[in-house]
Amino acid sequence: MSPRKSDSRERMISSAAELLGEQGAGATSIDRVLAHSGAPRGSVYHHFPEGRAQLIDEAVAFAGDVMARRIAAARAGDPVAAIDAFFTLWRERMIGSGFRSGCPVVAAAVAADEEGPRWADSAAAVFGRWQEDLSALLMTGGLPEARGRRLAAFILGAVEGAVVLCRAERSTAPLDAAAAEIHDLLVHALPDRPDPAADAGSDTDAGENSPS
Template sequence: MSPRRTDSRRRMVAGAADLLAEHGAAAVSIDRVLAHSGAPRGSVYHHFPGGRVQLIDEAVVFAGDFIAGLIETAVDDPDPLRAVDAFFTLWRERLVRSDFRVGCPVVAVAVENDDTAPEPARSAAAAFARWQQALTALLLRHGLPEERGRRLAAFLVAAVEGAVVLCRAERGTGPLDAVAVEVRDLLDHALRTARPPS
């Protein structure tokens, strides 16, 4: 594949992820992706023989990998609370920078049922699982039992994603800020009680 074709493909996938984040899956069409990405029309079916469904599916995988990379980088921090704070900061900045127009592209697909094209929903489920695994690994590394770590990781993903939805609806960071404080307190307590007294 030539560099130019690879770049067109990447631009279309990233453009579809942007549109998912702002408008939801139902609003993502080939025409909108081409207009947003500036990619040539002739490249669509060359790169995406499965058409719109394949393009949306790959955009979900792309977005899931991007956010997983951010989580995995954050969890390298030796302070687990600082790592979680960084995740909330990332979302706060993203919301404010977009004037509360942009949410999570993975959530956009997960909440829209399309039984005729189940691939994007499966990719969304895989992305959520990967994020939870990374957060579980962080919590286990800091002494939480495996079952508690898994539950808290699921809670954290659900809390952040729900807060992002509320922030978009309210056009303010209040819900995310409130959830960040409560999650921090919960994790701080869980981590302190998991460690044996010194």
């Protein structure tokens, strides 16, 4: 079944985000987005009257929304497990793309095109949102706001830097190392996080003391 025309805007935004991560802003042209998404050429200026600049803006926002939803979904659980999952997501992305896919938000932040400053502002807004969401997650584990914000910025920088190294080395080793170090840091830094070992022990005790 061919895609519905009403889907063309969403497909173009998703394709632009994927191409940004793989090829950078300079190579993310309208023609490439159309070829990747299968959207009709006539839909470009209908959906994006400002052309390529608007399309990339919206692709950056889309990438930001995807990650923000994942962080928000994790906030009800253990913050350490949530951050572990954040790293695992990027690890799977690296492997699944053959180490071709980086972060589309970073690609926009470092764009050298004439629209570079505009896209850098869009990227800054996304990074700011991620830091707010991560710091809120860390504060649920008992960190004071100031340290939560610092650690959120540190985690985000570690992830993004590790992704660059993974692409260069074609290995998940940099991401695995960053994930392990941050896991250990958070286990000792968060005073109010659930203790999985204690929970497991309680379950075991309950099982031993329950009637057979």
